[in-house]
């Protein structure tokens with residue numbers, strides 16, 4: 001059987017960036033490294049620059065990526081790319097640097113005016129990319145999406161193109177060793193949500209479900225011990241995040257993500273936490289509507305639905321309280337988002353509002 005799932009070459013293991021430095025070689029002669037500040041502390045930037053030096057590849061560093069990157073951040077990186085003459089891009093960090101790197105790589109090949117950036121219909125050209133996650137949650141290293149702050153729509157919006165698949169992804173759990181507990185928890189909830197949401201889409205397939213189930217199987221027991229994880233746990237979290245990324249690479253996410261983006265944009269709730277806050281009640285509403293995938297998610301986790309909802313609640317701790325009128329506005333806007341389409345249960349606006357109010361207004365299930 002011939003089988004192609006994603007075009008990204010995944011290289012995993014501690015020390016893999018230096019051990020497989022040659023994997024950067026075919027990407028180009030000069031890199032733009034797109035990153036934030038933490039890659040200077042966790043050793044990742046030093047490893048990448050040493051690997052490039054081994055290959056006699058030159059580089060420039062754009063280290064000004066902020067959380068939930070905006071178009072102005074992307075354009076600043078793009079200007080540096082053009083000034084430096086870079087012909088490939090390295091995304092290094094959590095989801096934000098990787099998303100910014102992807103946007104820079106595609107806009108370099110396919111320039112657009114600001115108001116056209118979220119209009120879709122991208123072609124299949126972008127500068128080649130290597131991605132190196134330093135958190136275990138986004139899975140962006142293996143997806144064809146870049147998610148950016150969209151000030152026109154007051155939310156976050158994804159750009160899609162097959163050209164956004166990185167050529168290479170390096171997974172080194174060592175870069176995540178010193179993440180603080182709140183980042184470890186938020187990003188783990190993002191990965192868990194990706195795997196679960198992928199199972200809830202009509203576009204899930206036997207192949208995507210293999211990745212999603214394996215991710216849930218690994219992740220669920222680990223969600224209870226994220227305070228100070230051992231190295232092996234860190235490695236497992238990063239692998240599970242990558243598996244969940246491969247699942248959503250084919251299916252996309254559900255309205256959990258569509259709804260969570262409002263919480264991030266308006267209330268500054270971290271992306272993974274926003275998903276964690278909303279996922280439990282979303283699973284409950286799918287179960288109430290008889291969607292068998294909820295049972296499959298529970299089976300992969302080895303837990304009852306109530307237990308999963310409780311585990312997510314414990315991880316979230318004290319919940320943000322969002323005024324009911326905000327939730328009503330978000331529910332109406334969520335109905336217009338692309339994540340709401342093609343789920344195994346088609347929610348009404350009242351269903352979406354119920355998820356919001358049960359999750360964030362203290363209303364009873």
Ligand SMILES: [Fe+2]
Pocket residue numbers: 138190194257271
């Ligand atoms: Fe996510």
